[in-house]
Amino acid sequence: MGRYVARRLLQMLPVIIGTTFLVFALVTAMGGDPVQNLYGERPVPEGIRAALTAQYHLDDPLPIRYGYYLAGLVQGDFGTSLSGSRPISEMIADAWPETLRIAGIAFAFEMVIGVAAGVMAGMRRGKFLDNLVLLSTLTVIAIPIFVLGQVSQIFLGVKAGIFPVSGTNEGFYSYLLPGLVLGSVSLAYIARLARASVAENLRMDYVRTAKAKGLSPSRITGIHVLRNSLIPVVTYLGADLGSLMGGAIVTERIFNIPGVGYNLFKAIQIEDGPALVGFVTLLVVVYVVMALVVDLLYAVLDPRIRYA
């Protein structure tokens, strides 16, 4: 197990280097003049242009610039944002907790409600509750998240006044609606996955054995069926947590949550290469670590899987 984890951690290195280089190269390939972007229509003073060009090694070829970036990254230096000249590590430190808050709400929401709805639907296949779950999850999956976000913002926020409309001024409460919106699509997928998994496991031979042992229905579902059914669900949940923690560009933008997604959006808009690369690097690291956690969890849930 220890050796497996060590090997996986080592494997992460080339993945992180490869992805960051790719993002770095793509941002460079976008072309344009990042210094000019800072000044919009106004002319850039020559002295400042020269200073910025030197600071960001804008004249050097791509591999060398990437080398500079990587050297900084190893020392924990994500570089400095082009706009506002803030250290990107500082921007991440500000943005990530915001993202984690809505990610936490979204995750709790999809896990509790999604699994519960899916399990109940799977147990009562073809009945009213099952059809209700199937129909409502299909609806949620079919609606794009920006529509879902804006509609709920208008109706629940502006018109009904139940939730804060935008921003983060009201503490936990400000994150609630964005979190629910963010979690809703994954919730739909999780409910469907759990439903299918429960329904499949109910037909398994070991369930017949459990019945023949004279076990109570609650014991059969609660212990025998659930443990087996949740294996694919946990895998999905883990992967989803990885992407949730990487920020939600659309949702954070709609509700003005200054998280990772929001910063990514802004960086793309003003072609702030260093910030973009910095945030994407964070995203990659989070995702790769979560993938490892999921794989380890898989072995915990399913004894047939062993890592050596």
Added chain:
Amino acid sequence: MTTMEKTANVPAPRSDEDYQGPLLEVRDLHVEFHTREGVAKAVNGVNYTVDAGETLAVLGESGSGKSVTAQAIMGILDMPPGRIPQGEILFRGQDMLTMPENERRKIRGRKVAMIFQDALSSLNPVLTVGYQLGEMFRAHLGMSKKDAKLKAIELMDRVRIPAAKERVNDYPHQFSGGMRQRIMIAMALALEPDLIIADEPTTALDVTVQAQVMDLLAELQREYNMGLILITHDLGVVADVADKIAVMYAGRIVETAPVHELYSRPSHPYTRGLLDSIPRLDQKGQELYAIKGLPPNLTRIPAGCAFNPRCPKAQDICATDIPLLHPVTERDGTDLPGRGSACHFWKETIHG
């Protein structure tokens, strides 16, 4: 711990009951499945009895209704699509079909237990065998987790799984096929039931292990004086352990007989066909007999005797009249106890 002490721990010991009849009696049982293709009549009027200490072998091809009958006795049929329109299943004189579910659950596993064919898929893959064995004691006797585990080790010893103490926390996939089937047997045996139904317990095992598992089962049955219903399509397995045989075809019992009489003198053409299709050393080089055709589709069972389209002796009457299970007698009319044949021409088949 000896058997005597163990028995004393189990509530309602067998001896102090006044009940004198057979342990299990199945009366005119019908089971049908409602599917999109129509109603599949899987069991069409089965009758049999099993006494304590007795082994009944139920023989038949796949789809003959032998497993469905067993599942109806256990009460583990999926209903719907399954339905029991008619019949009684009396356990110690009480009809289990009319019993409330929670009362029936107390019998299930505790008084009547079942051993399944494929132990790998029949055991839960994510729970340890110790947990699955101990669950019997925890669910039925309210034992603590710790005590249940000790009992599980004891059971594993009982079915001769080596190093039971070390292996109690292993998972089913870590055992060999034969050991897994022993675990199934141990699980069925846990609460010393009065009746065990073994549904093709050795089909998934290789031949050497088959014999070991059958011997173990027979030995434990003798020791606990249990009734045993052995469901199989393997005539070889039956001969050594069974007391009597019921041959099933298309949801009916077509022949019943004490075990050795069936082999020496079958009284139904289907049984004869089955016996003739066993490969024999003294007929090496000759073509092996096979019963023509296929078992009937259960949604469209042929009129009259269900076997008539495949029967070499079929006459006109076979396509119109359903033969009842006639008592079979000697040529001179002497009773042959326990023998019956659902063939219009049983006399010709046995004596002719």
